[in-house]
Amino acid sequence: MLGDCKIIDLPKIADPRGNLTFIEAGAHIPFAIERVYYLYDVPGGAERGGHGHKELHQLIVAISGSFDVVLDDGCKKKRFHLNRSYYGLYVCPMIWRELDNFSSGSVCLVLASNRYDESDYFRDYDSYLAAQGLK
Numbered sequence: 076m077l078g079d080c081k082i083i084d085l086p087k088i089a090d091p092r093g094n095l096t097f098i099e100a101g102a103h104i105p106f107a108i109e110r111v112y113y114l115y116d117v118p119g120g121a122e123r124g125g126h127g128h129k130e131l132h133q134l135i136v137a138i139s140g141s142f143d144v145v146l147d148d149g150c151k152k153k154r155f156h157l158n159r160s161y162y163g164l165y166v167c168p169m170i171w172r173e174l175d176n177f178s179s180g181s182v183c184l185v186l187a188s189n190r191y192d193e194s195d196y197f198r199d200y201d202s203y204l205a206a207q208g209l210k
């Protein structure tokens with residue numbers, strides 16, 4: 076579960092005119108991309124996330140600036156600091172996540188395996204733990 080979530084080192088084409096990174100479904104991430112969304116203008120001290128997903132796979136990228144993602148499988152927690160546009164954090168289904176420590180002007184890009192569906196969310200930590208058989 077938590078062990079399946081990891082930083083993926085994305086391809087980087089270094090160029091004096093500016094670097095380029097690309098992401099191909101199936102090649103660099105283990106899911107087909109159905110949706111893209113991004114968080115921006117995040118005020119200092121704000122926290123995002125605070126939920127889990129039943130079936131959704133995601134890749135989280137700090138396209139600009141930096142922030143932390145705390146992943147939790149109900150037993151263990153792991154904090155990832157994202158601060159490079161060529162690192163993607165793969166988050167598998169059934170993981171609780173929280174995002175904090177956003178730097179000023181940071182942008183969080185998320186690639187997702189499905190379209191937005193509120194019924195795929197665990198909004199409550201206790202119901203997430205119950206679904207994991209931990210409560």
Ligand code: TYD
Nearest residue numbers: 110111112114122123124125126190191192
């Ligand atoms: P949410 O996923 O809770 O945001 P975060 O995890 O970043 O804190 O979504 C916040 C709101 O935006 C919620 O009302 C649902 C809505 N939303 C969409 O309509 N479509 C989307 O693709 C996403 C990610 C959220």
